[in-house]
Amino acid sequence: MIVIDGRAAARADLGGVERWARELTGRLPARFPGAYRVDAPPAWMAHRAGHLWEQTWFPLRAARDDLLLCPANLAPLASRRVAVILHDAAVLRDPGWYSPAYVRVQRFLLPRIAARADRVLTVSDFAAAELRELLGVEAAVVPGGVGEAFVPDADVGAGRRAAGLDDDARYVLTVAARTARKNLAALQVAARRLAAQGVEVVAVGGDRPQFAAEPAVPGVRHLGPIPDAALPGLYAGAQAFVLPSRYEGLGLPVLEAMACGTPVVAAAAAALPETCGDAAVLVDPDDHVGFADALESVVAGPEPWRARGLERVRGRTWDATADAVDAILRSP
Template structure:
């Protein structure tokens, strides 16, 4: 079988979609060694690919970035599938072409553009959302990351249940509680990390609930702030907007800037050590399709305090402390308990490691391959 996969997000390896595409490309050749797997990549892309997959260059005219992506998805990718004689076309994010020469399988990680109006505030965002909605009914099958997302898809897109399958993501073998003395010391020095800290690693868009993240420390700073400052990792937005929240002005306004540190973007290879160095992981997101940072934290043996939302309830089981996403006072109490109660913290560490071990990329790839074959 000849399977062509869209590689647009390989250009953005730090995104969740980029990580998903990369890990599937690593593991699909193991799951189906008899397949011929091609990866459609924009012309001029100079990155490397895992073994067992072949690049298929895709030409696009010189256009602004947003229009380049649209051209790639709707024009260039179907043409490449026809030229390459693909038996299946797999798009690992929500952007199916309106027409394609082979059955299309698409992964809809979540329905954020439909569930949160601020994500489609611009005319371009509304038009793009309308386009993918129009193209979705013609796809052969939809994959998604969790049963929670599957329920959203069935409810909002009104598709028949047999056309939508939840395939949980995996966690890379790099995320482990086992110390790496050289890496751990290098990361602590590179990011000027305190001896102990609570970590937040994720985005800064509105659904990530940055206001509650900081509000937790307005309740907790007197008890734990000096010993366990909040370390916020990730590329910060240039000020707050309708879609993004900059934590720095809020920390100053609420008088907690002394116990909140922002360290900026973190290289992918440094993330395991950053997790391992944390005493707890705080994640008050209002909506997730899966919750990969939570899984990575658990795999590294870090106790997790997070929001009680459907995808995270499904993901963590009894391996994390979950509370309502807007109850900063309760989250502060949970965080203090995890940090000062050794038995509770150790219990969550052990449960998290066991729970994370159930999520592997090879299992994700095998189930994905079954769906691709089945259509």
């Protein structure tokens, strides 16, 4: 039996790590009946209080020969029969992106988890190189997928209503928590120039206490979190999608945007060039004018980028990701 740690899947807020956890906890037991079960704490323990559950109760509930699959960076130190998905090494690469308390905990846990795990998986070649350099561990690479709801004909009206946008709103979208690592300040010039053309830059995502916050960016309208079901329509209705982040282990939102037929502009940093390939316009994360130029260009001429994006995500499904994870976990 492989027991999946469902703590991250129980969280109300949704980031890339939570998306991975939800998809694997839902798909692995369904695709491989009898091989997997999910164990999760009560919802109130999904965040900080859940560390105690994850380090004690979760491994105690597993049988001696069970393998524990931990899809969200952390795993119980007491168990050596663990497979862990480490999504990146951002907290080790630049601790300034996080709160001091979070850095202390992660710097204690991550090296020990990586050293004791039976299997380590990660989400991109870039992330694998980071884990090799910063933790001295070799990780199997399994890229994430795109959910079935992310399609060009997603319900645009529902997405706009959930975000509080007018039915005829023209906007460029970014999906990112308001944190320093996401580098939303790079969009200030773009926001000013696009506003003159009747296009607003809007950001979806909440605030997370473990991250160093980024001040509000003039011209960028922060909408806060929206229901997950409304996200495909919000992508599909956008004139373009932009992710200026300085560090991503994979960058799932760019794939989701591409699947919705939305042109993508992204930072030429970390895993984003690997994830985007030639299907997005890539810009130096410090080039604020470059982001403005790129966004004006794709808003004016989106069709080539729509076609490239749809081709880029062809076959990128969460079922394929689940199958690849299963093959690694059950290999000799």
